[in-house]
Amino acid sequence: MKGSVYQLKGVSYTYEGSGAPALDMGELSIRGGEVTVFTGPNGSGKSTLLALLSLDITPTKGELLLFGERPVPSRHRRRIGILDQHPYLFDTTVRANVEWGLRARKMVDGMDGQVGEVLDALGLSSYAERRARKLSGGEMQRVALARTLVLNPDILLLDEPTAHVDASSRERIESIVMEWVSREGGTAIVTTHDLALAHRLGGSAYRLQDGRASQTGVDNVFMGHFVGGVGGLFDTGHIKINVAGKRLGEAVTLRAEEVILSTHHLESSVRNNLYGVITDVSLGDGGLLMVTVDCGERIVASITPSGWADLGVSVGERVYVSFKASALRVIE
Secondary structure, eight states: OOSEEEEEEEEEEOOTTOSSOSEEEEEEEEESSSEEEEEOOTTSSHHHHHHHHTTSSOOSEEEEEETTBOOOHHHHGGGEEEEOSSOOOOSSBHHHHHHHHHHHTTOOTTHHHHHHHHHHHTTOGGGTTSBGGGSOHHHHHHHHHHHHHTTOOSEEEEESTTTTOOHHHHHHHHHHHHHHHHHHOOEEEEEESOHHHHHHHOSEEEEEETTEEESOSOSEEEEOEEGGGSTTEEEOSSOEEEOSSOOOOSEEEEOGGGOEEESSOOOSSOOEEEEEEEEEEEEOGGGOEEEEEESSSEEEEEEOHHHHHHHTOOTTOEEEEEEOGGGOEEEO
């Protein structure tokens, strides 16, 4: 499903009794057939945005279009699947929970095969006859995702889908979401505090702050560990990066505007100097070009069109990639 699935035109939402909008999105298009991630702290507007996209609320101002038309909740909600951060499961078996939506919509033809397939995909086949509420938090989240996907939605809205789950469930959920988008051409929209999750899922990423969205966010997220268990040198398994300070964490972030591209090795105090192949050039916000370089890890740099012209390089050619140790931020 390509093209814009959602179009927000001057959209804002203000809760009754509040003097300021909880959401002030302006103009935004969300493309189909990919993952779009919205990151931001508590109170940034993530929950309000999901309520708007799920058609639970309507804009106070502006217009929201879904599939190019004004949505009719009774008709369009059937095309939207929702995975809440704390999903409600019925006090019955896993299988019965997953069957519930199909039975409610009277879609019982072929139900056994559909349910069996989605349980298998989420590693839940052996749990089918167990009581859903007796499972771990991660297993319950997988049951809720299975119950949503078996209805074959066009759009999947996920609210902090891996915030309170074990590592195994997190990997399974992320894998299934990405496979579903790739195989079915579906559209996944995720809200999260987790910058590393945004990086792993790929697609478009937006930063929400005070109800406003910007597509600047964090352009580079590197997963790995600090060498020797102390801050200073971060190892992704493919490259090693110098990080200022001694903080510990499993990921570090780097904004595209902090990255310097050059055709020669820079003789400076910059501690991170890598060499790689340009794999992509695209137009970013404000007329900047976003240049992707494969240095063992994918690194995105922003550069002005004139700066790009001065470099005199193109996709497939090699460049030096440099950035300061103090430009990196540690995700603890």
